Amino acid sequence: MRDVVFTVDEFCKNNKICRATYYNLKNRGMGPAELRLGRAVRITQDAEAAWHRKMQATVEEVRT
Numbered sequence: 001m002r003d004v005v006f007t008v009d010e011f012c013k014n015n016k017i018c019r020a021t022y023y024n025l026k027n028r029g030m031g032p033a034e035l036r037l038g039r040a041v042r043i044t045q046d047a048e049a050a051w052h053r054k055m056q057a058t059v060e061e062v063r064t
Contacts, residue, residue, distance in 0.1 A: 004045040005035065011043045030054070 006014065011032065012022050025031045032051035035042040043051075 005042040006048065008041055008043070011048065
């Protein structure tokens with residue numbers, strides 16, 4: 001069984017964000033964990049799920 005991995009473009013499409021937003025979040029330390037394979041950047045499905053949890057926790061923190 002192979003792990004699911006996304007390119008930055010696929011991650012952005014899956015999460016309905018533009019590349020500029022992705023890099024803005026990344027620069028602020030709020031992006032998903034990345035795998036670097038040479039020059040290629042990949043994001044695992046597990047990293048995407050962890051990012052969702054982190055973003056939800058941030059939203060909940062702001063609300064309180």
